[in-house]
Amino acid sequence: MMKLYDFIIAGGGVAGLSLAYHLSHSPLRDSSILIVDKNNGCQNDLTLSFWTNQATLFDDIVYRSWDQLRFVGDNLAKTINLGHYRYQMIRGSDFYRFVRQELSAYPKIEFLPGTIQRIEGGDEEAKVWVDGQIYRGQWVFDSRFKWSDLTFDSTRYHYLKLHFKGWEIVSPEPVFEPQVATLLDFRTPQQDAPRFFYVLPFSERRALVEYTLFSRKTVSQSECEHALRDYIGTSLGIKQYRILQQEGGLIPVTDQPFPRQMGPRIMTIGTPGGRVKPSTGYAFWRIQQDSANIVKSLGQAGHPLAIPPDPAWYGLCDSLMLHVMQGHGEQIKPIFTALFKNNPIERVFHFLDEAASAWEYLALIASLPPRLFLQALGQTKIWGRIFERPNLSDLAAKWRWGLAVTESRLSTPNEGIAPEV
Numbered sequence: 381m382m383k384l385y386d387f388i389i390a391g392g393g394v395a396g397l398s399l400a401y402h403l404s405h406s407p408l409r410d411s412s413i414l415i416v417d418k419n420n421g422c423q424n425d426l427t428l429s430f431w432t433n434q435a436t437l438f439d440d441i442v443y444r445s446w447d448q449l450r451f452v453g454d455n456l457a458k459t460i461n462l463g464h465y466r467y468q469m470i471r472g473s474d475f476y477r478f479v480r481q482e483l484s485a486y487p488k489i490e491f492l493p494g495t496i497q498r499i500e501g502g503d504e505e506a507k508v509w510v511d512g513q514i515y516r517g518q519w520v521f522d523s524r525f526k527w528s529d530l531t532f533d534s535t536r537y538h539y540l541k542l543h544f545k546g547w548e549i550v551s552p553e554p555v556f557e558p559q560v561a562t563l564l565d566f567r568t569p570q571q572d573a574p575r576f577f578y579v580l581p582f583s584e585r586r587a588l589v590e591y592t593l594f595s596r597k598t599v600s601q602s603e604c605e606h607a608l609r610d611y612i613g614t615s616l617g618i619k620q621y622r623i624l625q626q627e628g629g630l631i632p633v634t635d636q637p638f639p640r641q642m643g644p645r646i647m648t649i650g651t652p653g654g655r656v657k658p659s660t661g662y663a664f665w666r667i668q669q670d671s672a673n674i675v676k677s678l679g680q681a682g683h684p685l686a687i688p689p690d691p692a693w694y695g696l697c698d699s700l701m702l703h704v705m706q707g708h709g710e711q712i713k714p715i716f717t718a719l720f721k722n723n724p725i726e727r728v729f730h731f732l733d734e735a736a737s738a739w740e741y742l743a744l745i746a747s748l749p750p751r752l753f754l755q756a757l758g759q760t761k762i763w764g765r766i767f768e769r770p771n772l773s774d775l776a777a778k779w780r781w782g783l784a785v786t787e788s789r790l791s792t793p794n795e796g797i798a799p800e801v
Contacts, residue, residue: 382514383516384517386412386517388508389414390416390524391417392416395650395653395671396415397479398479399521399649399671399675400413400479402671404482406675413488420491422477427469427580427588433729442470444469444580444582446467446559448460448560448561449467449560450562451563452562452564453566454566460725467561467563469580470664496510501644504518505517506520506644506645520647522647522652524652538658538703539634539636542594542632543630544592544627546588546589546590554584555618558584560581564577565577565579565615572710574705574709575594577590589616591604591611593607594705598630601628633661638654647685649670657698659697659702665733704752708752711752723744723747727740727743
């Protein structure tokens with residue numbers, strides 16, 4: 381008889397490893413867990429950045445931390461003291477290595493390198509086909525992301541492609557302020573599509589410089605590299621530098637709901653679970669919160685589905701922002717300028733974390749240019765974001781009555797995690 385695992389995690393990227401790590405730090409630490417991933421290494425394929433005002437499970441591997449941020453927008457260059465907050469960065473390779481090493485101490489947690497051909501769910505268990513072999517799990521968590529799996533309804537929802545391209549550079553001269561990270565720098569032609577840079581300095585001579593672009597069409601790597609060269613040479617005034625490492629990627633940002641269940645015993649996490657925030661591309665901290673909620677649900681309800689829904693009003697804000705990005709991309713710069721000019725950073729962070737009080741929420745919304753948002757409210761697809769949100773129990777019922785067919789998806793090495801600017 382094939383072994384029955386408590387949990388199988390399909391994809392060993394940020395979302396999959398985060399869930400396993402949260403499980404290992406919970407009363408469920410003795411559960412049997414199988415983590416399946418096509419890659420078995422610790423590649424430095426992305427940068428994980430986030431703000432926080434509390435201790436985290438990953439403080440030991442924070443590569444750099446800043447207590448000041450710089451914003452550069454329309455006639456505004458502002459350095460912001462973060463107060464109780466700090467902006468932190470973790471290298472992707474450090475994250476993979478740390479979590480894998482920590483999980484190796486648990487004898488019931490196994491890693492399986494291989495390609496997943498199919499996942500099927502039943503009422504009592506799910507089955508995962510890996511290189512022709514079948515593995516059984518009471519629950520399967522699927523973090524794999526593949527562009528060809530996505531079918532967008534452009535008549536009801538908004539959809540953009542988020543490009544990011546980053547260079548870690550070193551200059552022979554001291555050109556950076558190590559204590560100040562640049563969160564958003566809009567000194568680049570917008571061309572009807574929101575685009576900006578961020579700079580994470582590691583020393584006076586070394587920093588990660590990243591280009592971020594939201595667009596409907598796929599932009600070539602050469603165009604991103606040209607923008608990076610122009611920004612480094614013109615805006616930063618750095619004439620000589622050497623590229624030490626590169627990173628880049630392309631992920632979807634949309635207000636179209638992502639189903640959390642793909643079968644009675646299959647739950648999506650990470651990008652296919654809708655954990656990338658549509659209007660910003662942030663994902664890392666949302667993944668940590670989602671992992672904690674799943675573990676809590678498993679412990680209290682005996683299943684992972686009793687997790688809080690995403691706040692509807694913040695979903696509306698995401699839709700409004702995506703609507704402006706699609707039709708008036710050049711207006712994102714003045715909107716963010718107003719955001720950082722008229723609000724304390726704590727209010728901005730609370731809002732972006734979807735944790736602002738009612739007063740903070742209203743004060744922040746009132747500080748932004750109203751015309752485009754009022755126009756967007758008249759679009760019917762905006763209200764679809766509020767009133768057509770999927771319900772986990774409804775989806776589960778549909779699966780139990782056989783009204784959906786389990787998808788079969790090929791494993792990919794990159795979960796599509798956002799650049800977390």
